[in-house]
Amino acid sequence: EMKHIVTLETRANGGCGECQTSCQSACKTSCGIANQKCN
Amino acid sequence: MIHRYQLGGFNIVLDVCSGAIHAVDELAYDMIGLYEAQSREDILRAMLEKYGGTAHVTAEEVARCYDQITQLKDSGQLFTPDTFAPMAGKFKERSEGVVKALCLHVAHTCNLNCSYCFASQGKYHGKRAIMSYEVGKRALDFLIEHSGTRRNLEVDFFGGEPLMNFQVVKDLVAYARMREKDAGKNFRFTLTTNGLLIDDDVIDFCNREMSNVVLSLDGRKEVHDRYRVDFAGNGSWERIVPKFQKLVAARGGKNYYMRGTFTHANPDFLADIRQMLDLGFTELSMEPVVCAPDDPAALTQEDLPIVLEQYELLAALMLSREREGRPFTFYHYMIDLTGGPCIYKRISGCGSGTEYMAVTPWGDLYPCHQFVGEEKFCLGNVWDGVTKPDTQGEFARCNVYAKPECRDCWARLYCSGGCAANAYHATGAITGTYQYGCELFCKRMECAIMLAVARAAGGGQ
Known part of the structure; x- marks a missing residue:
């Protein structure tokens, strides 16, 4: 059987707000919320 | 979609x-x-x-x-x-009035004279100024008072050049450490520096107290020294590189970012990444310049295909070096697909003007460091708090679903609507979109996801 599609294994009162503010982390000029980590 | x-x-x-x-x-x-x-x-x-x-x-x-x-x-x-639109804004409504992060402008002055600086050589289009301990102390008290149930509080020491006010930085950290236990808070400090004033005292302090340090280096010597010069016009590369190498070695090579800026002069920024690697730096961030469109440093439409290709070549370089056992990180390619931010954070935006604010040397509050100097965006001050709730309300309502151009974009849950300051400077409205930045962001996300796929496949390519 051919494997046509492989799906990556990936993954909160509506969020706790404890995660790092994105613009504080590295670049200070081009926000990257996707680069933050979660609790 | x-x-x-x-x-x-x-x-x-x-x-x-x-x-x-x-x-x-x-x-x-x-x-x-x-x-x-x-x-x-x-x-x-x-x-x-x-x-x-x-x-x-x-x-x-x-x-x-x-x-x-x-x-x-x-x-x-x-x-x-898409079932998330009704949730947009709920996170900010629920946490109204809560502040968890401050950018402390401890020095509106600088010992470098970089013409491409968005902060006009650290002065933010105003006068030179240094934050006093009293103003900084009040800012930390303001943060604790307005942090609600948030435990993790973040303070970035910024400028200008924050090390030109190093004693106040040290005193403020000591004050925060004294208060954090009784207040039930955990302070996370970061510092952004051009490196000129780094010495053993600074290195010891940073490695003890700073969870991250951001070090400004543009890569190749001729690229760096084109813009990053002192007031006598002398380049800074040769003076700062040994200091950065010493600081990074003392930190065990972790918890720092070598942060470069690329401009119209070096859209081929991968060569600058390679230079950083050759110097022994492995935690890297290379950012497009933020400046007026008529500035000679500004990226042009002709630069765009070059930059997009550089991002792809950078991803390929990361994979090849990983296979060779010489990995490095690039900030924008670090997406955690199993432990990244929850959907509520993603649809709320960066928090500028609500949970994140910048504090000027004299204690005024702005939505973020990139709005400092734009008087109409002044939100209040650290003594009286937010005195312009209407202005703050504009930021509270600003999220990815408030931006018409974002509704049909595949990357909207990764950029969360992007940077309000970039949008304002490009379009005159914080709910606008900075299209050039969008194109760069989308390419970065495509590369970051491809890297995840390649790693899952055992190296790829």
Whole structure:
């Protein structure tokens, strides 16, 4: 059987707000919320 | 909504609203592209015409592939509808008045004279100024008082050049450490520096107290020294590189970012990344310049295809060095697909003007460091708090679903609507979109996701 599609294994009162503010982390000029980590 | 693209030898399909990521073969890639526009019969016929001569691609196999796509759709991993719009703004409503992060402008002055500086050589289009201990102490008290139930509080020492006010930085950290236990808070400090004033005292202090340090280096000597000069016009590269190397070594090579800026003078910024690697730095961030469109440093439309290709070449370099056992990180390619931010954070935006503010040397509050100097955005001060709730309200209502251009963008749950300051400076409205920045961001996300696929496949390419 051919494997046509492989799906990556990936993954909160509506969020706790404890995660790092994105613009504080590295670049200070081009926000990257996707680069933050979660609790 | 889905986003299909081919990169690094992979056919990749992102299901935008479930976050599912699929690596697919050519047949599935084409079929997914047609799935919502054509009938099953038409798709099967078209695929058999295209792939029928290929080994193993029989009518049964094509039908099986189609059914696999249907199963993924039925299980919420393809063509997932967007149900998040009603939630946008709820997170900010629920945390109204809560502040958890401050950018402390401890020095509106600098010992470098970089012409491309968005902060006009650290002065933010105003006068030179240094933050006093009293103002900084009040800012920390303001943060604690307004942090609600938040435990993690963040303070970035920024400028200008914050090390020109190093004693106040040290005193403020000591004050925060004294208060954090009784207040039930955990302070996370960061510092951004051009490196000129780094000495053993600074290194010891940073390695003891700073969870991250951001070190400004543009890469190649001739690139760096084109803009990053002192007031006598002398380049700074040779003076700062040994200091950065000493600081990074003392930190064990962790918890820092070598942060470069690329401009119209070096859209081929991968050469600057390579220079940083050759110098022994492995935690890297290279950012497009932020300046007026008529500035000689500004990136142009002609630069765009060069920059986009550089991002792809950078991803390939990361994979090849990982295989060689010499990995490095690039800030924008670090997306955690199993422990990243929750959907509520993603649809709320960066928090500028609400949970994140900048404090000037004299204690005024601004939505973020990039709005400092724009008087109409002054929100209040650290003694009286927010005195312009209408202005703050504009930021509270600013999220990815408040931006019409973002509604049909596949990357909207990764950029969260992007940077309000960039949008304002490009369009005159914080709910606008900085299209050039969007193109760069989308390419960075495509590369970051491709890297995840390649690693899952055991190295890729």
